[in-house]
Amino acid sequence: MKGLYIDGAWVAPHGTDALDVLDPTTEQAIGAIRLGDAEDVDRAVRAAARAFPRWSRTPERERLGYVREIGRLVAAHxxxxxxxxxxxxxxxxxxxxxxxxxxxxxxxxxxxxxxEGLSVPSHPPGAAANTLVVREPAGVVGAITPWNFPLQEIAAKTAPALAVGCTVVVKPSEVVPLAALRLAELIDAAGLPAGVFNLVPGTGPVAGAALAAHPLIDLLSFTGSTATGSRVAEPAGRNVTKTALEMGGKSPCVLLDDASLEPAVRDTVTNAFFNSGQTCDALTRLLVPRTRLPEVEKLAVAAAEANTVGDPRDEDTTLGPLVSGRQLDRVRRYIDRGVAEGARLITGHRALPARGFFAGPAVFTEVPAGAAVASEEIFGPVLCVQAYDDEDEAVELADATPYGLSAAVWSADRERASRVARRIRAGQVHINGAGFDLGAPFGGFKHSGHGREGGRYGLEEFTQPKALLGGAET
Structure with missing residues (x-):
């Protein structure tokens, strides 16, 4: 049973709480973890605070060598x-x-x-000739990461933080912890100085809350639901802690009247059901011209039913189980609610494996305005098809949720698609099926949060600009 990784060593937690880890395909326990509490979080944060001065002053070449070695070890394993x-x-x-x-x-x-070179002073436009600006590491980073992308979200926060000179305390998801614990072993093997990286598995209400409220945290980076993000932002705000919140989504895909329907619908269904729909930026609303609704419905049903639901170890499987019985119950409740609210379920009644947390792909159409299935994040393989009459209504429908994380637009005219994309309030808009870009800024508008991950924008999130007035010769 794994412990906690604090100050360069695996240590026993303060308390005795433990948690079984279940395989969602078999519903059987495949391991167990020991859970950290507020005292463990305090130990980890103080270790990170002690390590920060030296790590932040470590020569860039040496520091980035550690970061590259972690990447190499992840690829090797x-x-x-x-x-x-x-x-x-x-x-x-x-x-x-x-x-x-x-x-x-x-x-x-x-x-x-x-x-590389991020810490080199620069002269900002509009400033006095003798003014320089340097970007310095924000300090001790608290990272709270979700279960749907357990390694990627740790990497998205830890890699840029370490690269710019921050130290890190990660509270990974207790639901899907095994890969995170193995990553900590690989980071330890990379030889980072003690305290630079720390991992404290624990529950959100205990370890997550303690991390968000800790006065020595300089930047809190959170990925998860909007409800939880709002809760962790409150204690962080009381400490005037800088926060970066990547939260929920209910992302639309707008098919304009000149779009080629077959590739657009197929791509949207694939995106909506990726990771069994457990993706914050999933395109779960398909907005189509009313005159083309019947054709889109047929294409969406065919694409949804082409999925093979089953054991994720089988080569033919495209939809594995949901992460837990709790998540499965949530998806089932939303499907029942959609039917009760008057939406028409045109596929979603297939036979499923008798064991495991499986949900079949579901497609709704004729969804009433304001229905929960079209405005709330479900986090399962559920797609809503909605019709519009003109371009203005399409944009209005696209923005008709509290979220603004991602979106997509399809058109035979790329300039038209780009024009519509700029009208939609979302942090990312995919045009004509363009895929995810790790180097592009990722984050949201409205209740989807603030701050960005990915590429140069994500790197700068973990820095603070400092002005050196009179720092340059004139």
């Missing part, structure tokens, strides 16, 4: 980490290897590359 993800989360193996393991390795490498 890709097979092992993939199997942990498959067993812990239930994502199909081929998808897990690319998205859940390949991407984190790339994030560490990219962070090291982008951080």
């Amino acid at each position: 890709a097979d092992e980490l993939t199997e942990l993800i498959v067993a812990d989360l239930g994502m199909p193996r081929a998808m897990a290897r690319e998205a859940q393991v390949g991407a984190p390795a790339e994030i560490f490498m990219m962070a090291a590359e982008l951080a």
